[in-house]
Amino acid sequence: LSELGSESAKIKAMGIMDKLSTDKTVKVLNILEKNIQDGSKLSTLLNHNNDTEDEERLWRDLIMERVTKSADACLTAINIMTSPNMPKAVYIEDVIERVIQYTKFHLQNTLYPQYDPVYRVDPHGGGVLSSKAKRAKCSTHKQRVIVMLYNKVCDIVSSLSELLEIQLLTDTTILQV
DSSP states (O other), X not given: OHHHHHHHHHHHHHTOXXXXXXXHHHHHHHHHHHHHHHHTTOXXXXXXXXXXXXXXXXXXXXXXXXXXXXXXXXXXXXXXXXXXXXOGGGOOHHHHHHHHHHHHHHIIIIIHHHHOGGGOOOTTOOOOOOHXXXXXXXXXXXXXXXXXXXXXXXXXXXXXXXXXXXXXXXXXXXXXX
């Protein structure tokens, strides 16, 4: 999916995506939707109290792999839809909604908590700390995979803005964006 995402960006830049068969493009988008759905509700902030550090790291790696795969699927789908001269059949509402759902979930549950500790929930249910106290306790080191996910989500949001200029969407979809 990572390679498919980068190739779709190249094809979009060349402006030849519309030369592909519409039927095949729609089938690809439907498959991409299933891949987006796979990682759209996975929380990367695990904290299993009874797991060892190695087990938690393995779970986190597995979840991050699925989340990254879904981000690549989002980018591929949105690259297809924002390519020039695409037929109306490729603007599948379910795929668009899935991309938006994925983006919103991972902004709120993965990226915001990683970059700003105020958004983090204490897994132990401890006392409520002020936002200044939370920020003071936070380290600024970010995992490479989180930075990569951040960049992909930025690309998705940028492409969603392109899509809003290209295609008329329903009011509920606009409100989600």
